[in-house]
Amino acid sequence: MIERIFKLRQWLASFPALIALILVILGTQTVKVLEAKPAARQIMQVSMVSLPPPPAPPVEPPKEPEPEPIEPAPEEPLPPIVATPEEAPAPVVEAKKPTPPTPKPKEPKPVEPKKPTEHKAPPKPAIKETAKEPPTKVIPEAEAAPAAPPKPPAAEQLAPQPTTPELKPNLSAAAEASYAAKVRADLNANKRYPTGREASLTQPAGTVRVWMVLNRQGEVIDSGVEQTSHAMLLDRAALSTVRRSTFDAFPADSWPGVASHRFTVDMNYQPAQ
Amino acid sequence: MFKQRLLSVVIGSLISSGAAFADTVTTTNVGKIDVQGQAVGAGQIVAEDSDKARSQITKSAIDNALPTESPYQLIDMLPGVNATSQDATGLFGGTLSIRGFNSDQIGFTIDGAPVNDSGNYAVYPQEYVDSENLEQIFVTQGSTDTDAPHIGATGGNIGIVSSNPKDYFRMKGEQTFGQLNMYKTFARLDTGKMLNDTTTAYFSVSKSAADKWRGDGKADRLHIDAKMVTKLSPGNQISMGILYNDATNNFFKRVTKSQYDKGNYNYDYATTFPGRLTPVNGTKQDESKSVNGISRSDYYALQVNPFRNALVTLNGSFQLANNIRLDVSPYYWYGYGSGSFGGYLQEGGKGVPVTQVRDLNGDGDTLDNVLMYRSSVTQTHRPGITTKLNWQNDVHKVVLGLWYERADHKQTQPVTSVDASGNPISIWGESAYALDGNGNIYQGRNYQTITTVVQPFIMDTMTLADDRLKLNVGVRMPHTTRSGTNYPSAGRGLNDYFEVSRSYNEVLPSVGASYYLTPEQSVFGNVTKNFRAPANYTLFEPSRAQDILPETSTNIDAGYRYDSSLLTASATAFYVNYKNRQAQSVDANGVFQNYNVGNVHTKGIELEAGTKPINGFSVYSSLTYTDAVTASNYVTYVAGKPVVIPTSGKQYVNAPKWLAAVDLNYQQGRFFGNFKTRYTGMRYSTVLNDESIPGYITNDLSVGYKFANAGYFKNPTLRFNVSNIFNRQYLNSIEGTTVTALGYQTYKGSAPTYMPAAPRFASITFSADFQ
Known part of the structure; x- marks a missing residue:
């Protein structure tokens, strides 16, 4: 018996290291939990869920009401700065916003609903709108703007077109389209094909759809993977691209009246040739 | 039965598309972004993001080389690599050292499997994958990967990766x-x-x-x-x-x-x-x-x-x-x-x-x-x-x-x-x-x-x-x-x-x-x-x-x-x-x-x-x-x-x-x-x-x-x-x-x-x- 233990001594000796490692993992796990539950996170749920006339309000509600009032407030200041006449649309959206109190898991809707409202918008005015931004942004945007619209239309049908015009004036749509193009450009600057041993050996390829919710300041308040690529490395890389990126504040006349907006992006990874 | 189900699917999709209509403004898809593991220039460097010194050459560099070249020759431009070949073709093998460590102190793998001699760790690069079938060779100059299968590497490791079959x-x-x-x-x-x-x-x-x-x-x-x-x-x-x-x-x-x-x-x-x-x-x-x-x-x-x-x-x-x-x-x-x-x-x-x-x-x-x-x-x-x-x-x-x-x-x-x-x-x-x-x-x-x-x-x-x-x-x-x-x-x-x-x-x-x-x-x-x-x-x-x-x-x-x-x-x-x-x-x-x-x-x-x-x-x-x-x-x-x-x-x-x-x-x-x-x-x-x-x-x-x-x-x-x-x-x-x-x-x-x-x-x- 003792001999057997003796034979296993090296294994036994490695237990402390294993335990230490597990403790480290558990330790950071708690960090993660903290990170994962910022109050802000709930905010985005509200905006996303807003439209669906939905099921039961779970336990969350208490949190929603709080952010709601708070968020709109910060928003107000922004529009003035931009000094755009299009304050009007805000009420319109507000009107269709009554639903917010009913929160719901974001999961189900987003997939279908992600309507690229921007594509039907004439890109030119959009650029003007954003000209107020640092000039560096304008260039990528100009490039990206044409590129972005073509994809969504292919994927989504005309559905969005009829609806959005009803909801908003054209100018707002244009601003949104240009902002979306800019988001795309910013993501483009942060994209990376993963490297390292696993990436080298598996050469993963595939498309990940990542979602993110930006507040009006352009801060990522939540993000996640909507459609997996079935390659962990790529899901992670796509998520990192989103989280690492910094975005501009929303133009005043885009998504009027909402505290945040949800975006999705399809990241298509191919190994080097 | 089948038709009925089909019908309900159609109805369901109508309903859901209706919901989509109402939902349009909540999510904006900004489109598709292509990310290629692009090798830069001649294919001898990629944008690396790991926590260790690491280099790799890719297919585009390999495709320029003489087809008989051994992996030693293919990586001889990379930082840290001191490689030689006994002849120009690479068919006779050569020597390699990185950071002072000889090839028999460096862990080699082909598609993840270790290939150093199991006794003395010697490496025979002329035996490995035909260069036409190589996808990349990566070099970890010093810190062996934790999941790499090596017991003979006081130095780093080198991975030879073969290409995948074509879709056509x-x-x-x-x-x-x-x-x-x-x-x-x-x-x-x-x-x-x-x-x-x-x-x-x-x-x-x-x-x-x-x-x-x-x-x-x-x-x-x-x-x-x-x-x-x-x-x-x-x-x-x-x-x-x-x-x-x-x-x-x-x-x-x-x-x-x-x-x-x-x-x-x-x-x-x-x-x-x-x-x-x-x-x-x-x-x-x-x-x-x-x-x-x-x-x-x-x-x-x-x-x-x-x-x-x-x-x-x-x-x-x-x-x-x-x-x-x-x-x-x-x-x-x-x-x-x-x-x-x-x-x-x-x-x-x-x-x-x-x-x-x-x-x-x-x-x-x-x-x-x-x-x-x-x-x-x-x-x-x-x-x-x-x-x-x-x-x-x-x-x-x-x-x-x-x-x-x-x-x-x-x-x-x-x-x-x-x-x-x-x-x-x-x-x-x-x-x-x-x-x-x-x-x-x-x-x-x-x-x-x-x-x-x-x-x-x-x-x-x-x-x-x-x-x-x-x-x-x-x-x-x-x-x-x-x-x-x-x-x-x-x-x-x-x-x-x-x-x-x-x-x-x-x-x-x-x-x-x-x-x-x-x-x-x-x-x-x-x-x-x-x-x-x-x-x-x-x-x-x-x-x-x-x-x-x-x-x-x-x-x-x-x-x-x-x-x-x-x-x-x-x-x-x-x-x-x-x-x-x-x-x-x-x-x-x-x-x-x-x-x-x-x-x-x-x-x-x-x-x-x-x-x-x-x-x-x-x-x-x-x-x-x-x-x-x-x-x-x-x-x-x-x-x-x-x-x-x-x-x-x-x-x-x-x-x-x-x-x-x-x-x-x-x-x-x-x-x-x-x-x-x-x-x-x-x-x-x-x-x-x-x-x-x-x-x-x-x-x-x-x-x-x-x-x-x-x-x-x-x-x-x-x-x-x-x-x-x-x-x-x-x-x-x-x-x-x-x-x-x-x-x-x-x-x-x-x-x-x-x-x-x-x-x-x-x-x-x-x-x-x-x-």
Whole structure:
């Protein structure tokens, strides 16, 4: 018996290291939990869920009401700065916003609903709108703007077109389209094909759809993977691209009246040739 | 029933699209972004984001090179890499060192399976994947990956990755002709998608040969690669790779500096055979006497390296849940062959029967000293499996794994007959054996080593701070057991049967991090402990250096990376504390054996940068500074008295202080061209630094033209490769280092050995696809 233990001594000796490692993992796990539950996170749920006339309000509600009032407030200041006449649309959206109190898991809707409202918008005015931004942004945007619209239309049908015009004036749509193009450009600057041993050996390829919710300041308040690529490395890389990126504040006349907006992006990874 | 269901689906979709209408403003899809693991410029650098020094070359760089080039040649521009090749083609192999560590201290894998010799960790790059089937080669300069299957790597690791089958049907043919009767014929068939589009496969075969550039003899190589990938469902796939290599090469002769200095650059083994002595009963024929200055055993045809290898790798990847994946990767390596040299065997003998030799030349007496062909045969059966469970959440990626391997390694050394014109009767050393006093096959060595490795490992990669920070912690715990069985042979100290077993256990942690300062700039660093179990031969050394300690090293990297639309660059500072270096020495009894001879401290800087093409031009460049210093004196014995050789503070052997490389690449329209310049600084070849070889510069050129597709023929491409274009002559590789060349006090020096560089070599290659 003792001999057997003796034979296993090296294994036994490695237990402390294993335990230490597990403790480290558990330790950071708690960090993660903290990170994962910022109050802000709930905010985005509200905006996303807003439209669906939905099921039961779970336990969350208490949190929603709080952010709601708070968020709109910060928003107000922004529009003035931009000094755009299009304050009007805000009420319109507000009107269709009554639903917010009913929160719901974001999961189900987003997939279908992600309507690229921007594509039907004439890109030119959009650029003007954003000209107020640092000039560096304008260039990528100009490039990206044409590129972005073509994809969504292919994927989504005309559905969005009829609806959005009803909801908003054209100018707002244009601003949104240009902002979306800019988001795309910013993501483009942060994209990376993963490297390292696993990436080298598996050469993963595939498309990940990542979602993110930006507040009006352009801060990522939540993000996640909507459609997996079935390659962990790529899901992670796509998520990192989103989280690492910094975005501009929303133009005043885009998504009027909402505290945040949800975006999705399809990241298509191919190994080097 | 069916219709009804269909109807409800339609209704459902109508409803949901209605919902979508109402929902449009909540989510905006910003479109698709393509992310390619783009290699920059000539394909010798990619934007790296790991926490350790790491470089890789990709297919686009490999495609420019001479098709027979070995992995050593393909990576010789990368930072830290000090690589040589015995000839221009790469068919004869070469040497490699990184950060002062020799190739047998660096872990090599092919598609994840370890390929260093399971006994002494030697690497034979000429056996590996055909370059046409390579996807990339990655180099981890110092810190071995925690999940890598290595027990012999105090240095870093190098991974050879084969390409996947094409999605479409394709036949590829390639033909190369070069100087020195060099050719390579390569053909590959890609099946395209089969079996309900789940499976793709390819099979390739190549035949190549080249004459030695000095002396007589040649290399002959038959190679097969095949791979099949089956996608069972999204996230689940299995793949199988097969490699087979059958090569017979004549050796180049190693030269000492004094031989080289005589001025005969083409000095090599004898190209003429002086003839055999006629056996006469009752008188002694001694063939070891030279004839007109030519020794019979020096005849080139008796210096042969025949080898066959097969490697089968399987990789299964199974998504057990959304965030859990299981990887199962079994492999099987088979190797059989020998390094064979001419030599003399004295008949008779007075010792125990295994040391005696029966009549060799058939004259009925046992008086003669006969020319024979001595083959150091190694046969390896090496199955192994790596299993990894991967789990990922918002912050963590945890990998829990186990690597298991059992290498059965048999080493014999039969001696076989030579025919009248000086050729071995059996190149593989498999017939016409010399027999010992018992009538059994005479063996210079005859032992078997079974090496089992069980290596559990765990790694956690944490992504924090808006995903700018990646923190890695990992530990691997290789438990290695070497069990040796010695069957009686004529070898010194090996006359009797014995068994010997040793275990080596280590806990090898690794900690690292990378942090993005801006989208373009990042910093990284890591500390990793590596180890190397003693080579199997230590079990069988005369006084059995069995209790020798494993070599260990602690490697620290700290670096900065930059990646923009024009430039990709990295700078790494490193420090290595290398302990218990193993080397041969002599004990108080005058017995030669392996010892731990002390420590080496290495520090340095590795820089690399590559530009994206501007007007078709791109540049890749690397610069390496290495300061490797022996930290211990070398203690040995002469006639039983200790001698301390003052090696402490000396530069370590075969570790040039400076390495530099520049690759100018041009690609415009159908034309492409590539000009490589490489500088390797002065290197010492003795631990006492009393012999060195000067630095050298070498230049290679390749130019090519891609013709228009013609019918079914796609990508017809013609290219010319010229290596060592200025035909420079210099000592290229250090093959054998010694403690001192000149001697120290009573300790006698011995001369290090080298290989001179291959002269200018030109070849032409035509390739085309049929699809």
